[in-house]
Amino acid sequence: MNGAFLRLRALIRKEARQMLRDRSNLFVGLALPVVLILLFGYSLSFDVTDARVAVVMEDNSAATMNAVAGLAGSDYLSPIWTYSMVEAEALIRAGQADAILRVPAEFTRNLLHGQGNLQLILNGVDSNTAQAIEGYATGAISTALQHIADRQGSPAAASASVTVLQRTWFNEASNSTWFLVPGLVVLVMTLIGAFLTSLLIAREWERGTLESLFVTPARPIEMVMAKLAPYLVIGVIDLAMCLIAARYVFDVPMRGSLWIIILSSLLYLLVSLALGLVISGVTKNQFAASQMALLASFMPAMMLSGFVFDLRNVPVVIQVVSNVLPATHFMGLIKTLFMAGDYWPQILRANLTLAAYAAVLILMATRTLTKKLD
Amino acid sequence: MQAVLLYVAQTLALIRKELLALLKDPSSRTLLFAPALLQALLFGYGATYDLTHAPFAVLDHSRGAASTEITARIEGTGVFRRAATLESSAQIAGQIDSGKALLVVIFPADFERRLSAGAEAPMQVILDGRNSATSGTAAAQVAAIVAAYNQSLGATSPVTITRRAWFNPNFESRWNLMPAMIASLSMLQTLMIAALSVAREREQGTFDQLLVTPLTPSQILIGKALPAILVGIMQSTIIFLIILFWFRIPMAGSVWLLYFGLLTFTTAAVGIGLSISAVSLTMQQAMLYTFMLIMPLMLLSGLLTPVRNMPQILQLATYVNPMRFGIDIVRRVYLEGATLADIAPSFLPLIGVAAATLPLAAWLFRNRLS
Amino acid sequence: MTPIVEAAGLRKTFHDRDIGDVTAIDGLSLCVGQGELTALVGPDGAGKTTLMRMFAGLLKPDQGSLTVLGIDVARRPQAVQDRISYMPQRFGLYEDLSVQENLDLYADLHGVPADQRRDRFGRMLEMTDMARFTERPAGKLSGGMKQKLGLACTLVRSPDLLLLDEPSVGVDPLSRRDLWKIVHQLVEDEGLSVIVSTSYMDEAERCAQVHVMHEGRMLAEGTPATLRARAHGLTLVATPPAGTPARDLQARLIDAPDAIIDAVPRGGNVRFIRRPDADPARLADLLEGASSQTRCEELEDSFMILLREQDRAAEPLVAQAEPDRPPGDGKPVIVVRDLVRKFGDFTAVASTSFEVARGEIFGLLGPNGAGKTTTFRMLCGLLPATSGQLEVAGRNLRVARAQARARIGYVSQKFALYGNLSVRQNLEFFGGAYGLGGKMLRDRIRDAVEQFDLDPAAQSGLLPAGYKQRLAMATGLLHRPEILFLDEPTSGIDPLARRAFWRRITALAKGGVTVIITTHFMEEAEYCDRIAIQDAGEMLAIGTPQQVRDMAGHAGARDMNSAFIAIVEAGRKRRDAQAAA
Known part of the structure; x- marks a missing residue:
């Protein structure tokens, strides 16, 4: 037992030294999270501002001006005034406008009969933005009309209608940063695994160092543990950076207990590092390992874990695939922990799942280091 | 002559060698083409805001009758599915917290x-605001259903707004995301x-x-770049075909122009990749630098969120990002x-990036400080 | 004596998708005694490495039984691995760790207690002469020092059995001497049991038992003396008439397999083995008046006889058509003047000057880390010189047009071909890169495959070390270069293949090809027209092999190996004295 401990210590020291010697490794391990934190925080946003709406004024009356004046007052829209559909269409085609609001020539006349009709043409390519613009434009115009109606002193007769009182839990202001930043923790942890450990075993195979190491009393499990340990430390530093940035730079609430957030993140970090090792050990080849790491960890974590795309919207088959990914379990958990609080059934389920993954992956990594050359 | x-x-000898090295064993062939296929299908279904x-x-x-009708209308759209019918407000938290329900509709007694x-x-x-994109869409949908209900009650407005959406009439977010994949998915592996x-x-x-053979830097450059470009274009083609024939998103433009664009884009990406490669001493370094670059390239490309929503300074930064313009x-x-x-x-910008990185890589082949 | 390794009916087959099954070990049995130094020798691809790996529990035999230290290795490999030490052919040093850190790692893994460790490290560092470099990263050591460090790491404790797989490949004579001194000392002092595989027959000669392997089977075994006896009475030495290079006589002899089994130049003479049934008249004919006398037989002689008896005996040694070029005209093709290369503070090459004439074979000798490879890389245009002048065929290849490089061939020290491509694909690519194509390329590839005894379908990276080296040679010669740069081309290849290789080189030189070559086999220097000895970046001696031997005085009289050691040691002494002054 003592021997095992000494060997483990020696192997950890070796891995740590190798990690520290390669500056590029360390640099990426510590600088990447900073870059990601800043990029995520500032570049990703679903919140549309200053959408460019080309307004085609085929009718220039005062009433028309009043009706569309609301657009100019909106924070979300910035109108571009044009005089023909041809011009507006060209703007859309050139990508210089996102929507066209057409005020037909007979608008004023029809408005007097209560049948005013405006045409809103949206570039549907970016469907999210298009829908947002539709909402803002409709809202702005109806507010303006309401205003006109109020000033004319003809309050709309109160009639039977349903109003919706909307409450958004966890994220009152529907700030997209709040839901993206917790995902950042997941992505950073995933990437650390993919980057740092996925070449470790493959490199030893390629450089022939394993053959010497095999014929020593070192056991495969000790080699795996030793490879995990130093990167776990890097991961913890990264985790701390993420949590501090989330809390103090982006003001994301942390409604769950801090220690549960930390413990769960560490567990996921272990899963992620072990996954990297498995990739490394299975491929035995740095070229293949780096491709696998890219494909198996990063892309799925970004696209299929519920990071931006809500898993409740996807077909069952995809949900099944998503649930195979450890990232999905951690993503759901961390979003809940940040925004909703300690929800124990999920904490237990997710952590047990992650623990099972960690165990299985570490076992698999150990198997890839079975002392055999054929 | x-x-x-x-x-x-x-x-050609070099290109042949590079292709052999890439495609020789079945496992590496699989690694080059299966992921494109798999990812296009998975993300095609999985990456949706709808x-x-x-x-x-x-x-x-x-x-009452009204609440029943509104509930029925919500269910009837096909957008929502009733997951539970609650008895008391105490149950609401459980439904939302566990994620069993994205939203809870409450009709008061009066x-x-x-x-x-x-x-x-x-x-x-x-609404469950943990994913603000989803909750926002759901809120808008409910609002629209209620507005339609109000209209049926006889409420009128002096102005109606008719909406037409060009290029993507049903606002399917897949239409927006999938074509972007043609460029972005293939770029990841090509760059690597x-x-x-x-x-x-x-x-x-x-x-x-290799350097002692009579091959010139330009030949090495072409020999290294073309196979990577070829792999990129092949991957793009796989994704393109899936989008066109499996997801049946109609193609409005010219296939030739699309491929001309892809070629320019892939060349720029390969230029960046080869420059990384020429400065790296080990594969580990090359891989780390690539990963380090891929993240910003993805995030600043407009793949997930529009470039226009970014702060001005980051928008400027996107001008050197081939992925943005490829997409x-x-x-x-x-x-x-x-x-x-x-x-x-x-x-x-694509031509600019290619024109800067390719000659740089060729120069670095021989002149990297050792 | 109790056997420490006992193998019976061992068989091991590797399955390869491209070339089908390869039987590496084919019904082999052997018994190795305790406390002895045992050598495994055999030509390239004989299965030495496979056998070593089976001993170490890294490969499982398909058939047969194998016990090491009385333990069934196939069933309990870890139990064996806990007690043995193994130095693979390519010792996996962690290049980013320092010398001391590498030693510490292996000492920790073997659980060497702290008090024993201090003594042991001290002794190892002293024996390997590396005490000065403990802080240096292993990757920055020269090839020979890496091997010595590998050995030191393997010997951080006294194992019950030490396995050394070709420990001296690519190691210079001085380091080789040191390395063997360590092994011998441990065998004597600690009664260590050692199994070593080697392609140096002089090393096998120092072992208690020698096992000769061939194609996965045991060809012969016994003490060096019993094995040597096979060559008794067949070994002769001939002195060529004054003015005739020894290598011309050697070439004539080795080209006559009907009468001669083997011939090598040595110390200005030619040592050869005659066939037992050789016609005396035919012999006299071949010698053309050169006087000959009998000499003592060596293990290498028996080895050559054993191998020639096998199937490869029929193989013709030379088949390469002489290139159609004017023979040597004595004009300098390579001119190096005051060449200097510094890496930071470290001077790898210090003001070196030499010239090589067309059709000359120029040997660059020197210990590992002497600056030979750096000089080569500068000549080939791979590395800019810090200062000085260098011309290859009238040009500096670093700045010359690319086609100028078509005139040179370069075989680097480390296997530098594409490991995942087949032999044929490698040849096709490099042929194509040199602008060969069509029928000409096909013909040349066919010739190369035949001459170097290569399997075109085999995957290059999986070839045995000796065959990798042959492929590298075949590739470097494919475009028939005018100037050949060969950096340790014969490291790790068997004596038979080395003979064939040198026969080819001398033929090429005769056809006007200029050859500049480095080697750690000092006897190979005898094939060269002129040699230079370099150490620590400085040129210590330059001249014909005879001149260099004379320069070494008494020590050089015996052979080039002793001359080399004497010159390098004298140079070092002088340098140390200068440093002290």
């Missing part, structure tokens, strides 16, 4: 009474292949052997049917 033939023959069968729960204290009295009747909608190509030779000691070209040619004249400005 003789010299030209020799140049071409030598370069609500389908979003679960909702109903807490109906009023139990809902029916107020409506029949001709007054405004508020109903409450509680290019980045590892020279680094691998340096690490394994074969690069010296732009593909989206606009595919969906909008843009012509070369429409998208010519998007080609310029």
Whole structure:
């Protein structure tokens, strides 16, 4: 037992030294999270501002001006005034406008009969933005009309209608940063695994160092543990950076207990590092390992874990695939922990799942280091 | 003439070798083409902002005709699926916290009474805001359903707004995301292949052997770049075909222009990859630098969120990001049917990146400080 | 004596998709005694490495039984691995760790207690002469020092059995001497049991038992003396008439397999083995008046006889058509003047000057880390010189047009071909890169495959070390270069293949090809027209092999190996004295 401990210590020291010697490794391990934190925080946003709406004024009356004046007052829209559909269409085609609001020539006349009709043409390519613009434009115009109606002193007769009182839990202001930043923790942890450990075993195979190491009393499990340990430390530093940035730079609430957030993140970090090792050990080849790491960890974590795309919207088959990914379990958990609080059934389920993954992956990594050359 | 033939023959030998190294064993072939196929299918279904069968729960204290009808309308859209019918407000938290319901619709006890009295009747909608994109869409959908219901009650507005959506009439977010994949998915692996190509030779000691042959830097550049570009275009084609024939998203523009765009884009990406490769001493370094670059490239490309929502300074930074313009070209040619004249400005940054990185890589082959 | 390794009916087959099954070990049995130094020798691809790996529990035999230290290795490999030490052919040093850190790692893994460790490290560092470099990263050591460090790491404790797989490949004579001194000392002092595989027959000669392997089977075994006896009475030495290079006589002899089994130049003479049934008249004919006398037989002689008896005996040694070029005209093709290369503070090459004439074979000798490879890389244009002048065929290849490089061939020290491509694909690629194509390329590839006894379908990276080296040679010669740079081309290849290789080189030189070559086999220097000895970046001696031997005085009279050691040691002494002054 003592021997095992000494060997483990020696192997950890070796891995740590190798990690520290390669500056590029360390640099990426510590600088990447900073870059990601800043990029995520500032570049990703679903919140549309200053959408460019080309307004085609085929009718220039005062009433028309009043009706569309609301657009100019909106924070979300910035109108571009044009005089023909041809011009507006060209703007859309050139990508210089996102929507066209057409005020037909007979608008004023029809408005007097209560049948005013405006045409809103949206570039549907970016469907999210298009829908947002539709909402803002409709809202702005109806507010303006309401205003006109109020000033004319003809309050709309109160009639039977349903109003919706909307409450958004966890994220009152529907700030997209709040839901993206917790995902950042997941992505950073995933990437650390993919980057740092996925070449470790493959490199030893390629450089022939394993053959010497095999014929020593070192056991495969000790080699795996030793490879995990130093990167776990890097991961913890990264985790701390993420949590501090989330809390103090982006003001994301942390409604769950801090220690549960930390413990769960560490567990996921272990899963992620072990996954990297498995990739490394299975491929035995740095070229293949780096491709696998890219494909198996990063892309799925970004696209299929519920990071931006809500898993409740996807077909069952995809949900099944998503649930195979450890990232999905951690993503759901961390979003809940940040925004909703300690929800124990999920904490237990997710952590047990992650623990099972960690165990299985570490076992698999150990198997890839079975002392055999054929 | 003789010299030209020799140049071409030598370069072809290198290209052949590179392709062999990439495609020789079945496992590496699988690694190059299966992921494109798999990812296109998975992400095609998985990467969507559209609500389908979003679960909702109903807490109906009023139990009247109006609340039943509104509930029925919500269910009838196909967007929502009723996951639970609640008995008391104590159950709401459980539904939302566990994620079983994306939203809970609550009708107060006096809902029916107020409506029949001709007054405004508020109903409450509680949304799970953990994913603000989804909750926002759901809220808008519910609002639209309620507005339609109000219209049926006879409420009128002096102005109606008719909406038409060009290029994507049903606002399907898949239409927006999938064409972007043609460029972005293939770029990841292409960049990685290019980045590892020279680094691998340096690490394994074969690069010296290559440098003592009469191959010129330009030949090595072409020999290294073309296979990577070819792999990129092949991957793009796989994704393109899946989008066209499996997901049946109609192609509005010219296939030739699309491929011209992809070629320019892939060349720029390979230029970046080869530059990384030429400075890296080991594969580990090349891989780390690539990963380090891929993240910003993805995030600043407009793949997930529009570039226009970014702060000004980051928007400027996107001008050196080939992925941004690759996605732009593909989206606009595919969906909008843009012509070369429409998208010519998007080609310029790509050509700029390629023109800067490719010669840099070629120069670095021989002149990397050792 | 109790056997420490006992193998019976061992068989091991590797499955390869491209070339089908390869039987590496084919019904082999052997018994190795305790406390002895045992050598495994055999030509390339004989299965030595496979056998070593089976001993170490890294490969499982398909058939047969194998016990090491009385333990069934196949069933309990870890139990064996806990007690043995193994130095693979390519010792996996962690290049980013320092010398001391590498030693510490292996000492920790073997659980060497702290007090024993201090003594042991001290002794190892002293024996390997590396005490000065403990802080240096292993990757920055020269090839020979890496091997010595590998050995030191393997010997951080006294194992019950030490396995050394070709420990001296690519190691210079001085380091080789040191390395063997360590092994011998441990065998004597600690009664260590050692199994070593080697392609140096002089090393096998120092072992208690020698096992000769061939194609996965045991060809012969016994003490060096019993094995040597096979060559008794067949070994002769001939002195060529004054003015005739020894290598011309050697070439004539080795080209006559009907009468001669083997011939090598040595110390200005030619040592050869005659066939037992050789016609005396035919012999006299071949010698052309050169006087000959009998000499003592060596293990290498028996080895050559054993191998020639096998199937490869029929193989013709030379088949390569002489290139159609004017023979040597004495004009300098390579001119190096005051060449200097510094890496930071470290001077790898210090003001070196030499010239090589067309058709000359120029040997660059020197210990590991002497700056030979750096000089080569500068000549080939791979590395800019810090200062000085260098010309290859009238040009500096670093700045010359690319086609100028078509005139040179370069075989680097480390295997530098594409490991995942087949032999044929490698040849096709490099042929194509040199502008060969069509029928000409096909013909040349066919010739190369035949001459170097290569399997075109085999995957290059999986070839045995000796065959990798042959492929590298075949590739470097494919475009028939005018100037050949060969950096340790014969490291790790068997004596038979080395003979064939040198026969080819001398033929090429005769056809006007200029050859500049480095080697750690000092007897190979005898094939060269002129040699230079370099150490620590400085040129210590330059001249014909005879001149260099004379320069070494008494020590050089015996052979080039002793001359080399004497010159390098004298140079070092002088340098140390200068440093002290």
